Amino acid sequence: MRIVSNKELSSYKVLPFDLYTENKNKILEAGEVLTPGKLIMLKNYVKIYTEEFANEDFKEGTSESKDATPSQVLNFSYESIDASDFETVINGDAYVKTETQVRIKYFYKRILDLFLQGYYEEGLFKLNSLIGVLKTEVFKKVAKSGKGSKVRFLGEYEICHPLNVAIISGLIAKKLDYATREFDHLVLAALLHDIGKLKIKLSDSEAMLTMNEDEVKDHTIIGYKMIREEFELPEEIAKVALEHHENNDGSGYPQGISSDSISEFSQIVNVANYYDNLAFNRTHSIIVNNKEALRTMLEVGTGKFAAKILYSFIHMFNYDDSRSFNDMVV
Numbered sequence: 001m002r003i004v005s006n007k008e009l010s011s012y013k014v015l016p017f018d019l020y021t022e023n024k025n026k027i028l029e030a031g032e033v034l035t036p037g038k039l040i041m042l043k044n045y046v047k048i049y050t051e052e053f054a055n056e057d058f059k060e061g062t063s064e065s066k067d068a069t070p071s072q073v074l075n076f077s078y079e080s081i082d083a084s085d086f087e088t089v090i091n092g093d094a095y096v097k098t099e100t101q102v103r104i105k106y107f108y109k110r111i112l113d114l115f116l117q118g119y120y121e122e123g124l125f126k127l128n129s130l131i132g133v134l135k136t137e138v139f140k141k142v143a144k145s146g147k148g149s150k151v152r153f154l155g156e157y158e159i160c161h162p163l164n165v166a167i168i169s170g171l172i173a174k175k176l177d178y179a180t181r182e183f184d185h186l187v188l189a190a191l192l193h194d195i196g197k198l199k200i201k202l203s204d205s206e207a208m209l210t211m212n213e214d215e216v217k218d219h220t221i222i223g224y225k226m227i228r229e230e231f232e233l234p235e236e237i238a239k240v241a242l243e244h245h246e247n248n249d250g251s252g253y254p255q256g257i258s259s260d261s262i263s264e265f266s267q268i269v270n271v272a273n274y275y276d277n278l279a280f281n282r283t284h285s286i287i288v289n290n291k292e293a294l295r296t297m298l299e300v301g302t303g304k305f306a307a308k309i310l311y312s313f314i315h316m317f318n319y320d321d322s323r324s325f326n327d328m329v330v
Contacts, residue, residue, distance in 0.1 A: 001049040009048070010039055017050040021117050022073070024049075040156050044112045046073055073114065074122055078107045078133050089155030092330035093323065095142045104133060105159050108191075112159070116198055120231050131187050134163075139170055148290040148317040152279060154329055158197075161276055166190035168272035168313070175312045188233075189240035190269050196223030196241060217254045220245060236265055244269045249303045259306075267306040271297075271313050274304070279325060290321040 004019065012034050019027040019042070027048065028038065042048060083102040086109070090098050107130060114123035142151050151167055153160040169190040173183050196219035223241030227233050242254070243266035250258030252270075262270075277283050278293040287293050294314060302310060 001051050004048045004050050006039070006043055006048075009034065009042060020049045020051070021045060022047055022049060023117055025117070041158060043156070044109055044158060045116065046110065046113050073117065074119065076107075076110055077126075078103065078129060081106050081110075088159075090330040091150075091152060091154045091328050093147075093150050093328040094152070095150050096138055098330070100137050101153060104130070104137065104163065105153060105155070107133070108163060109156075109159050112198070115195065124231060124233075127188065127191060130191070131184055134167065134170070134187065138167055139174070142167075142171065146318050147321040147323075148275070148279075148293070149321050149323050149325065149328060152276070152325075154325070157280055157282070161280065161282075162191050162194060164276040164279075165193060165269060165272045168275060169268050171316055172268050172272065172309065172313050175316060176308075185234070185237055186240075186265050186268065189237040189265055190272065192223070192227060192231075192233075192237065193240050193244045193269050193273060194219060194223065195226055196220060199226070217245075220254050236263065239263045240265050240269050242266075244273050246270065247304045248306050251303070262306070264306075264309075267309045271305050271309050274300070275313070288326070289324050290317065291319060294319055294321075 001020065001024075009015075015028055015030055015032045015034055017030050021027060027042070027045070032038070081103045083099045083106070086102055086106040088102055088105055090101055092098075094101060096104075107126075111123050111126045111130065114120075114126065138151075148168075151164075151171070153163050166187050170183065170187045173186050178186065199222050200218055220242050224238050227238035227241055228235070240263070243257070243262050246252035246255065246257050246262045246266060247270075248259055248262070248267075250256050274283075275293055275297060278285060278287045278296055279290070281287060285296055287296065294317060297305070297310065298314065
């Protein structure tokens with residue numbers, strides 16, 4: 001096998017060969033159209049391989065087998081991240097400084113790669129380290145947030161969306177005076193709320209909007225099973241992956257439950273998830289700034305959201321925050 005660079009991949013419109021992780025798990029098949037969404041998804045991998053050329057290191061029985069833990073994949077920490085290694089979009093208006101935004105995004109990107117390759121224990125260890133970083137580098141700086149536009153990471157959806165949902169969920173939890181343990185569990189659950197998407201192809205924005213309902217629902221059920229059976233985390237964390245698309249009036253999925261039948265963690269993440277999807281224009285509503293997002297949230301109202309959670313969220317942010325999201329990009 002040989003390593004394929006992101007630069008090489010971006011030169012193809014149609015993939016000419018199969019792509020694999022270093023553990024020989026297939027990522028994409030030859031003949032697939034390389035949409036912008038798929039190219040962004042591929043950036044989540046530390047290394048990508050093709051079988052175009054043979055490599056002795058990847059024959060059966062060598063040290064690079066599925067059970068190995070390659071140092072180049074596992075040996076990293078937030079402190080070791082070099083911000084100059086990662087080209088990304090920056091929120092120039094954010095409360096969090098530029099270098100910290102880059103390091104947090106790159107650290108989370110590397111954690112996702114561990115999950116993609118099946119290193120769940122190692123990935124969770126580092127994810128808990130990330131929560132510590134967020135508490136120090138983000139939550140302390142945005143405790144009195146004021147403007148929702150200033151708390152968001154901008155850029156790659158697959159990286160930024162879980163981070164944004166975790167941060168917004170954490171701010172709601174602070175508003176509700178959560179104790180430390182519950183706060184940490186909620187932030188972890190928010191970081192993992194879309195983890196089921198790693199096992200299905202939901203990277204392309206247009207594809208998500210045109211998928212049939214059953215395909216969309218799958219990521220909630222898959223995520224729940226991953227968190228309970230493979231990550232072996234508590235039910236209260238796994239429920240968030242399962243329930244974050246459930247609505248207060250019972251119109252959501254996958255179970256159609258309503259009101260108090262939905263866990264409070266899930267109610268919080270539902271609000272944060274919907275807001276960030278609005279801001280990323282991942283819904284059918286076209287939103288250009290935080291003010292429009294808040295107005296849409298109020299229009300959707302308590303049919304979708306638990307009243308206590310919705311109004312706690314709305315009261316966190318300045319309703320006159322009309323700075324365009326596009327204008328904040330650096």
